[in-house]
Amino acid sequence: MLGLLKRRSSSGFSPSSTAEEVTAGIDGSGLVAIVTGASHGIGAETCRVLALRGAHVVMSVRNLLSGASVREDILRKVPTAKVEVMEIDLSSMSYVRKFVVNFNALNLQLNILIYNRFSAHGQSKLANILHSSELSNHMKGAATVCYLALHPRVAGVTGKYFIDFDDVGLKYPATDKELAKRLWDFSGSLIP
Template identity: 25%
Template sequence: MTATLITTPFGEFSTADEVAEGVDLTGRRAVVTGASSGIGVETARTLASHGAQVTLAVRNTATGEDVAADIRVGAPDARVDVRPLELGDRSSIAAFVDAWEGPLDLLVNNAGVMALPELTLVDGLEAQFATNHLGHFALATGLRRALAAADGARVVSVSSSAHLRCPVLFDDPSFAFVPYDPFLAYGQSKTANVLFAVEGTRRWADDGIAVNALMPGGISTGLQRHVDMEALLAARRSAGASDVLKTTEQGASTSVLLAASPLVEGISGRYFEDCHEATVITNRSESDGRHGVAPFALDPDNAARLWTFSESLLGRG
């Protein structure tokens, strides 16, 4: 961390297209996970419309093909392809990695599941941690050579202010002893997304790979299908936050900033919100529930421990 936070001319309600204005991504190759809905669609659309060759890595390829067709309507020259990827299935991740050829310039780890109402296990792990963190960890580390082969690759890890709710529970990540709570589990996975950026920065610096994390903001998408939105908005208001939600175009702006903007060239290991680097807070009461980053999410010791732990969960340690 540095004393001076990174700021940009953009803000909470800037759109992805505004952030990417004037950016030429011709010749760049990008992968966006979860690009068949929500902010993933708008992230992919913006990158493709600015010249990038974009792979939509999605669970439902039929829906992905519909999105690709829609992107081409708005940008006839867009180069978009669709490939299957199930982040909760290690064989699916391995197949995606094995099929990838050539350099990869931009990897946007966008897909996720949120606030599953009941404890669900994937390979013995809590499903949100297994999907949101470990699946993306396996994907990114599997694609490391492709990222290193690019000239200044960027990896974007979509986290959430929900990370403020829970650090990584190294001794009980699957809630075998700690009573399961949907938002604690979600928060743990989102903390892991930030820690991945911190340790990825340290390990991959010599490869010229930048890794950053972000909070996209409050957006109503299919991600919240297990969430009572009225209750969530009420909680936001009680914390002093506005109940105005972003559009998906606005929600994708910080992802696009970190993936494509020259304003953050060379920046790595940071956590952004509303197109700016977030302030570190020491207590959750200092936040309105949407802003700020917890020290435990940027702690280098936690980050190194999580990386080693994740490798062992994948059978690599």
């Protein structure tokens, strides 16, 4: 079992690599990142490491008090961090619209969007993959997320699915561009 944790991927990192290790030496200054699920766990760690590397982080949270606590912790560890906390409930379109209005009021150019919700499985996971693929046509943990957000080796890579820093090479139906487009269009039709 220990051998699996030490195995290096093609990126040069292993499953036991930390978010700080995989982003060491990377300057995220000038980048703006929105991270959902940012008030705990992987989301909070992702925010901390992105802020540590200089990115302006917008924490999107359901609970503003929890988000504020994480923000304070980040600022204690990284006093120069640029971190905002904004409320969102992704199950409510009115909250999503309010979040968009509030984010736009910040006059920031969004560079990185990290949808940090790992509870989806099955067809909803396929929907996430297809949406990611189509999103690129339109505009496991914190280590892999931060690697993908900041590392120059994957700059410009979109619409892929990664495990332990490696592109896992999606299979049909996750590679079906027509299905991705139809899902994108259908989802858009649900938004008033």
